[in-house]
Each structure stands twice: as structure tokens, then as C-alpha cells.
Amino acid sequence: MAAGTLTPLQQRVAREIIALARRENRPAGSHLPKIALAKAIGTSHNPVEAALAYLARRGVVRHLPDRGYFLARDARLIDDAARRVPHSxxxxxxxxxxxxxxxxxxxxxxxxxxxxxxxxxxxxxxxxxxxxxxxxxxxxxxxxxxxxxLPLIDSVEAYEDSYELRRVLEPAAVLGRKFSPVTAELAALRAEQLFMAGGGHAHMTAGEWIDLNARFHEALARWSGNPFLLHTIRRMNQLRRLVEYRAVAGDPRLRARQSSEHLEILDAVERDDRTRAALLLQRHLEGARRDKVQPAHFRRGRP
Amino acid sequence: MAAGTLTPLQQRVAREIIALARRENRPAGSHLPKIALAKAIGTSHNPVEAALAYLARRGVVRHLPDRGYFLARDARLIDDAARRVPHSxxxxxxxxxxxxxxxxxxxxxxxxxxxxxxxxxxxxxxxxxxxxxxxxxxxxxxxxxxxxxLPLIDSVEAYEDSYELRRVLEPAAVLGRKFSPVTAELAALRAEQLFMAGGGHAHMTAGEWIDLNARFHEALARWSGNPFLLHTIRRMNQLRRLVEYRAVAGDPRLRARQSSEHLEILDAVERDDRTRAALLLQRHLEGARRDKVQPAHFRRGRP
DNA sequence: TATTGCATATTTATCAAATAATATGCAATC
DNA sequence: GATTGCATATTATTTGATAAATATGCAATA
Incomplete structure (x- = not known):
């Protein structure tokens, strides 16, 4: 591969390294050990090394020989331009x-x-x-x-359909017989949502907001212990990302409200009040649908 | 392609031609026009011709020059050996x-x-x-x-999970705001189920029974008008087929009961009593789960 | 008037060697 | 005691010419 260019995997890894650091609000100087990153991303060391070397060239991280790579500045303060990794x-x-x-x-x-x-x-x-x-x-x-x-979530109609499915599935996930939240994940989600609710969205891109949202809903599905349900929710999230990235990138008031609703739901889950969690979740989805499903968001309505 | 062998598509088409004829209980001498078949199967004429020529060589259909292909005997009476098409x-x-x-x-x-x-x-x-x-x-x-x-429907656990999802989704399909049965499909389904309930299963293979069952549930999902729900049900059916084909091929009493339950549900749908249809459906799924999810059906249970 | 049977135009699959990337282990280093 | 940096072993992708199927149209036929 020519100097300065990355393979698709390496590009992906580079993006994930930045996303991870930002998600965890890593401070400047924070060490980025390759093996831990490789494990978190699900690849071998090799592409991680290539990605880090690239990020060093871009000035996002600094390289100290035999010691490794370190964040050049607070992850949240990395400017948009610096962290834009080319696409394959x-x-x-x-x-x-x-x-x-x-x-x-x-x-x-x-x-x-x-x-x-x-x-x-x-x-x-x-x-x-x-x-x-x-x-x-x-x-x-x-x-x-x-x-x-096949139909994409690209019309009011299809958008309603996707929400109809989620309104049925997600509360069912929480009420499912095997539902069991993972403590560490719950804590991480809470931290993210708190950061967001506390004004953190100023340092967040539209894409990051969407991913944050998706992670929340995916976690609930994963905790249901039902792989088929998880698979379905994942698919809906992928499709939503496609459309929402273009349409409803982010009214700040909306963001703040969503986060506080997410936090309420996490609270209910934490004290194992599942009925309440399911109810809140249902209301939340209903509200989100109303906020997002507005004809103006779509270029043209489909029949 | 060597004489006597078919391409994968042609094999599939040959199988579908037989399945179609059997589904409709076509009598001996019934004409099989290539264009109609091509449309029903979703391909062009060409592979249909190749498949029919093959079926003629196998003696399943007869060829009359310039008139086309005709069933050699009643579709339901074609013996297993004759209609076995090689797999790619x-x-x-x-x-x-x-x-x-x-x-x-x-x-x-x-x-x-x-x-x-x-x-x-x-x-x-x-x-x-x-x-x-x-x-x-x-x-x-x-x-x-x-x-x-990833986990397959290959354990009691996963099987329960898949039923949990269906128990939530399928009644929701029937109760959905856009649910609307297609008259022609409803009639066709009813005919199939009646044939089955009336003892037709004697002329049916395990695979045909499973497909019949899948068609019923898929139709309900399709009538919901929600493509995402349909996609999900389709996926569950694919997975079920994988496992049920091996495990619960068909206790005749079970088959008869399933068909009569299916008919009851179709009745409720036809008179637009959706609440009742949803209720029956839920009970039906619950019963089917109990009948099928028995550890003996699985080689080994997974944790 | 619908259908067949065949011809023609498009589309897609196949091949294996060369090239490129990823996975993994480990001595050197902090 | 963990981590880096690099070497080595595996794995996967690319390539473009050739061959094979599929899609489609239409004159001939029932």
C-alpha cells in the first residue's frame, strides 16, 4: 500500500480509536496501548499499529519510541479536520x-x-x-x-413502520424473561448520557450523537439475552443511521431531552423496576417518533 | 453445461415448478406455460425452459412439440424419487x-x-x-x-428465544394499523390448510409441511404492510427451517391440529376480527413452542 | 391471441498466479 | 510485568481474458 494511504481495515481502526478516546473523554497524554485497542476493536495488533502511525502523521497522537502512542490533546478537543480519516x-x-x-x-x-x-x-x-x-x-x-x-427508511411511511417495530420490540426486550443488565456497560452508558445531558453535546458531531443513541438502544437489546432480538434492533439502527445522519442531525433541546429520558430509563433498569423501564421506553420511542417523523425531513414522500 | 446437468438456478426453478404444481394440486395433463412460471418464480423464460426439459427427461412432465410441457401425472402423486432434483x-x-x-x-x-x-x-x-x-x-x-x-436455533435456549420474538411480533402484525389481508392469498392459504387438515398430509413431505407453515406465518407478516416486520419474520422462518427439518418433521396429530388452528386464525382475519386473530395466534405460537421445544429434539443442549 | 422455440444481446461466473494484508509470536525495552 | 517493534506465517484480494448463463425479443404455431 502506498505511503500515507491506509487499507480499509486500517481506516476503520483509526476511526474507532478516535471514537473510543472521545467516548471515554480521554485527556491529553493518555496512553493508547496497541493490544488493548486491538482487543477492543476486534482485530490483531498489526492494523492498530498502522492506524496509530497514520494518526501520528496527522498529529492526532504523538509517538515516543519504545513507549508507544499518546493522545496529543484532550480527545474531546480534537478538531473535526484533524480526525477526519479518508474513506475507502x-x-x-x-x-x-x-x-x-x-x-x-x-x-x-x-x-x-x-x-x-x-x-x-x-x-x-x-x-x-x-x-x-x-x-x-x-x-x-x-x-x-x-x-x-427494498424500501429503505426513507419516507414518513417507512419511518413509521420502523418505529412501530421498535415500540413492540424494545419494551419486550426489557420485560423478557432473561433480561439482565451488565453493570460495567450500564455505568459506561450512564457516563456518556450524563456527559451529553450536561452540555457535552457541544463537543459532539451529529454522527457521534446518533451512535450514542444507537448504543443505548442496542445495550437494552443485548441485555435481553435474546440474540434474535438484538440482531433485529441492530438492523433497525443501521438503517436509521443512514437516514437520520442526513435529516435530523440535532436540535440541541431535543438532544438534551433524549439524554435525560435515557438516563431515567437507565435508572429504572438499575433498580430493576422493569415495568417502569418498559413504560418509559415506550413513551420515549413514541416521543422520538413524533419529533423525527416530520415530512420536512424527507426530500420526497413515497406513496 | 454438460448434458443432463443443470445450473444452480435451473435446479432451483425445477424444484419450484414441482412445488408449485403440488401446492395447487394440479391434475395430470395440466399445462405448464413457461412465461407464467417464469413470472411466478421471478426469473426469465430461459432457465424455466431448461428446467422443464430436464423434468421431461426425468418423466415428471411430457413435452408436446409447439404446445409445451404438461404434467405427466397428478402433482400430488409424483413419487419422491422422480421429483428429487440434484443440489448444486x-x-x-x-x-x-x-x-x-x-x-x-x-x-x-x-x-x-x-x-x-x-x-x-x-x-x-x-x-x-x-x-x-x-x-x-x-x-x-x-x-x-x-x-x-453466532448462536443458531440449535438449542432449547435459542429456540425459546426465537419463539419469544415471534410471540411478540406476529400478534403485533395482525393488530398493526395497516394490516390488510390480500383476498387471493387468503383463499390460497385456506385451500392449502384445508387440504392439509383433510388428510392431505399423507401426500406431503416434511419439507413441504414446513414450507406450508412458513407461508402461513409469512403471509400474516406481509399483510401487516410493514416491510421490516416481514423481513424479521422471514429470517426467523429461514432459521426454523434449518432446525425443524431435522428435528420435528411431523407427528400427524400435530400437523392436523396446527392446520385447524391456522384455519381458525384465517377465519378471524377474514371477518376482520383482529383482536381474536391476534389472540388465537398468540395461543397457537405458545402451543407450537410447547410441542416443539423438547430437549429430545436437540442433540445437545447449549448452556 | 396466447404460447412456444429459438436467436441475439447482456450479464455474470470462473480461473490461478501474483500481490497485499492480517494474525501471531517474541526478544528488546520501558 | 506489561508493552513495543519487528519478523514470520497465514490468509485474503486482485486481475482480466475466457466461458457460461440469463434476459429478452419475435416469427412461427396451435
Missing amino acids: GDERLYHRIVDARLEQRLPDETTASALLRRFGGTRATLQRVLTRIQQEGWIERKAGHGWAF | GDERLYHRIVDARLEQRLPDETTASALLRRFGGTRATLQRVLTRIQQEGWIERKAGHGWAF
């Missing part, structure tokens, strides 16, 4: 397809070749991107050749 | 991995190369199979190299 070709193609689809500039049925002619790139890249989209659930292979797009 | 390499590898996984002969984490060494086959085949499994939700890519298996 896969990622770029993916987003171009998302955009085209959200703006209804793509037909409901198409072929790989047609997409290649339109967007360029290699077959291998396109194949990977289509597989990813298939995994996310908004495209499927037709019987022989070709692909068919 | 993909399909075989898929089932070998399913078996190995269900019997806990595979580690939780592995690599494509390791699987190749173990099962043979080409990288491309394995890649496709892994993508399919990923789509079904019981494997996922690790960050760099390798794959991690």
Missing part, C-alpha cells in the same frame, strides 16, 4: 448508492453492470458494497441476474 | 456446514481457508455460502480476517 473506495461507493437511492434517482430493479456503468469502480468493490447493502436489508438478489431494492 | 455444490456445502454446526463440530471462530481445508470446494463457492449464512444471521465477519459463528 468501498465506503465512497456505498454512500453514493445510498444518496442516489434516498433521492430516488435509482430504479427499483437494476444489475451490477448497470451500477458499474453509472458509478464506476471495480466489480469486486461493487460486489462487496452490494453484499453489505443486502446484509443491511435494503436490496436483494433477484432469482437469476440483477438486484431489487 | 453451493447447496451441498451449505448443508454440510449447517450439519457440522448443529452437531457442534465447528469452532465458534474460523477462517475461510480453514473451512476450505475441511470441506473442500472452491473459494468462490465458500464465499457465496458464507454470504448466505451471514444473510441468515448466524455468522459474521470478524474485523480483519475470519468469521465468527
Whole structure:
């Protein structure tokens, strides 16, 4: 790989290192040990080293020989420009397809070749991107050749549908027979939400806000101990991210209210008042739906 | 392609042609027009022609020049041997991995190369199979190299989890704000279930029974008008098929009871008594769970 | 008038060697 | 006692020409 460029995995790792540090509000000088990072991210040391070396070149971290890498400044104060890691070709193609689809500039049925002619790139890249989209659930292979797009959360209608599902599933998660919160995760979530409620959102990007939100809801699903429920919630979150990133990036009042509602729910969970947690959760989802589902957020409504 | 062999798509089409004819209890001599079949199956004429030519060689259908293909005998009376269409390499590898996984002969984490060494086959085949499994939700890519298996519906525990999800989702589908049954589909389902309840299961294989069951539940989900709910139910059905095909192939009394319950639910849906339909559905799922979730059905329980 | 049977245009799969990245172990260092 | 930095072993991706299927249109036919 040419000097200065990263593989897709290395790019991802670089982004995750920054996200982690920011999530934990790491101070300047904080040590970033490669093995711990590798474990947290789920990869081997090697890509972590490459990512850290890159971040050092970018000035985000400092390198001390034989001692390792250290944050150059408080994680929350790293400016947007410095922490912007380039995206791989896969990622770029993916987003171009998302955009085209959200703006209804793509037909409901198409072929790989047609997409290649339109967007360029290699077959291998396109194949990977289509597989990813298939995994996310908004495209499927037709019987022989070709692909068919499925509805995305890209209209008031579909958005309502996704909330309808979540309103049923998430309270069920909390009330499930195996529900059991993980203490450490609960504490971490609480810290995040407190930081947010306490005005921390000033140092947060729209993307970080969305991820924070997703982590909260995913944790509840994970604590249900039901892998199928978790899988479903994850999928809804992926789809929401796609749309919300563009639409409802963040009214500060809305952010503050969401966090305080999240905290209330975490409180109820902590004192094992599950009925109350489920009720609050249901109200929370109902409120979030009302806040977000407004025609103005969507470019065009679908029938 | 060598004479006598079919492409994977052609094999699939051949199987679907037979399944369709049997589903509709087509009599001997029934005409099988290629374009209608192609439309029903979602492909072009070409693979349908190849599949019909193959079925003619196998004696399942008769070919009259310039008139087309016709069932050689009543669809329900086609013997098992005659309608067994060979499986593609993909399909075989898929089932070998399913078996190995269900019997806990595979580690939780592995690599494509390791699987190749173990099962043979080409990288491309394995890649496709892994993508399919990923789509079904019981494997996922690790960050760099390798794959991690997720819990399958292969233990009492996981089976309970899947039913917990369905018990919440399916009644919600029926009660959903957009629920609206499609008359033609409802009639077709009723006919199938009546045939079954009336002793038709004698002419049915275990696989056909499972598919019938899945079609019923999928139809309810589709009528909800909520694509996300449908997607989730579909996924659960895929997984159930994997396991039930091996475990609970079919106690006749159980089959008869299931069909009559299905019919009751369809009745309630037809007279738009949704509350009752949802209630019956919930009871039905509860009963089905009790019938099926018995440790004896599973080779070994997981913790 | 619908359907078949076949021809043509597109699309996708296949191949294996070369290349590139990731996983892992461990002596050196703090 | 943990961590780095680097070497080595595995694993996975890329490539583009060739071959094989699938999609589609239409004259001939029942």
C-alpha cells in the first residue's frame, strides 16, 4: 500500500480509536496501548499499529519510541479536520448508492453492470458494497441476474413502520424473561448520557450523537439475552443511521431531552423496576417518533 | 453445461415448478406455460425452459412439440424419487456446514481457508455460502480476517428465544394499523390448510409441511404492510427451517391440529376480527413452542 | 391471441498466479 | 510485568481474458 494511504481495515481502526478516546473523554497524554485497542476493536495488533502511525502523521497522537502512542490533546478537543480519516473506495461507493437511492434517482430493479456503468469502480468493490447493502436489508438478489431494492427508511411511511417495530420490540426486550443488565456497560452508558445531558453535546458531531443513541438502544437489546432480538434492533439502527445522519442531525433541546429520558430509563433498569423501564421506553420511542417523523425531513414522500 | 446437468438456478426453478404444481394440486395433463412460471418464480423464460426439459427427461412432465410441457401425472402423486432434483455444490456445502454446526463440530471462530481445508470446494463457492449464512444471521465477519459463528436455533435456549420474538411480533402484525389481508392469498392459504387438515398430509413431505407453515406465518407478516416486520419474520422462518427439518418433521396429530388452528386464525382475519386473530395466534405460537421445544429434539443442549 | 422455440444481446461466473494484508509470536525495552 | 517493534506465517484480494448463463425479443404455431 502506498505511503500515507491506509487499507480499509486500517481506516476503520483509526476511526474507532478516535471514537473510543472521545467516548471515554480521554485527556491529553493518555496512553493508547496497541493490544488493548486491538482487543477492543476486534482485530490483531498489526492494523492498530498502522492506524496509530497514520494518526501520528496527522498529529492526532504523538509517538515516543519504545513507549508507544499518546493522545496529543484532550480527545474531546480534537478538531473535526484533524480526525477526519479518508474513506475507502468501498465506503465512497456505498454512500453514493445510498444518496442516489434516498433521492430516488435509482430504479427499483437494476444489475451490477448497470451500477458499474453509472458509478464506476471495480466489480469486486461493487460486489462487496452490494453484499453489505443486502446484509443491511435494503436490496436483494433477484432469482437469476440483477438486484431489487427494498424500501429503505426513507419516507414518513417507512419511518413509521420502523418505529412501530421498535415500540413492540424494545419494551419486550426489557420485560423478557432473561433480561439482565451488565453493570460495567450500564455505568459506561450512564457516563456518556450524563456527559451529553450536561452540555457535552457541544463537543459532539451529529454522527457521534446518533451512535450514542444507537448504543443505548442496542445495550437494552443485548441485555435481553435474546440474540434474535438484538440482531433485529441492530438492523433497525443501521438503517436509521443512514437516514437520520442526513435529516435530523440535532436540535440541541431535543438532544438534551433524549439524554435525560435515557438516563431515567437507565435508572429504572438499575433498580430493576422493569415495568417502569418498559413504560418509559415506550413513551420515549413514541416521543422520538413524533419529533423525527416530520415530512420536512424527507426530500420526497413515497406513496 | 454438460448434458443432463443443470445450473444452480435451473435446479432451483425445477424444484419450484414441482412445488408449485403440488401446492395447487394440479391434475395430470395440466399445462405448464413457461412465461407464467417464469413470472411466478421471478426469473426469465430461459432457465424455466431448461428446467422443464430436464423434468421431461426425468418423466415428471411430457413435452408436446409447439404446445409445451404438461404434467405427466397428478402433482400430488409424483413419487419422491422422480421429483428429487440434484443440489448444486453451493447447496451441498451449505448443508454440510449447517450439519457440522448443529452437531457442534465447528469452532465458534474460523477462517475461510480453514473451512476450505475441511470441506473442500472452491473459494468462490465458500464465499457465496458464507454470504448466505451471514444473510441468515448466524455468522459474521470478524474485523480483519475470519468469521465468527453466532448462536443458531440449535438449542432449547435459542429456540425459546426465537419463539419469544415471534410471540411478540406476529400478534403485533395482525393488530398493526395497516394490516390488510390480500383476498387471493387468503383463499390460497385456506385451500392449502384445508387440504392439509383433510388428510392431505399423507401426500406431503416434511419439507413441504414446513414450507406450508412458513407461508402461513409469512403471509400474516406481509399483510401487516410493514416491510421490516416481514423481513424479521422471514429470517426467523429461514432459521426454523434449518432446525425443524431435522428435528420435528411431523407427528400427524400435530400437523392436523396446527392446520385447524391456522384455519381458525384465517377465519378471524377474514371477518376482520383482529383482536381474536391476534389472540388465537398468540395461543397457537405458545402451543407450537410447547410441542416443539423438547430437549429430545436437540442433540445437545447449549448452556 | 396466447404460447412456444429459438436467436441475439447482456450479464455474470470462473480461473490461478501474483500481490497485499492480517494474525501471531517474541526478544528488546520501558 | 506489561508493552513495543519487528519478523514470520497465514490468509485474503486482485486481475482480466475466457466461458457460461440469463434476459429478452419475435416469427412461427396451435
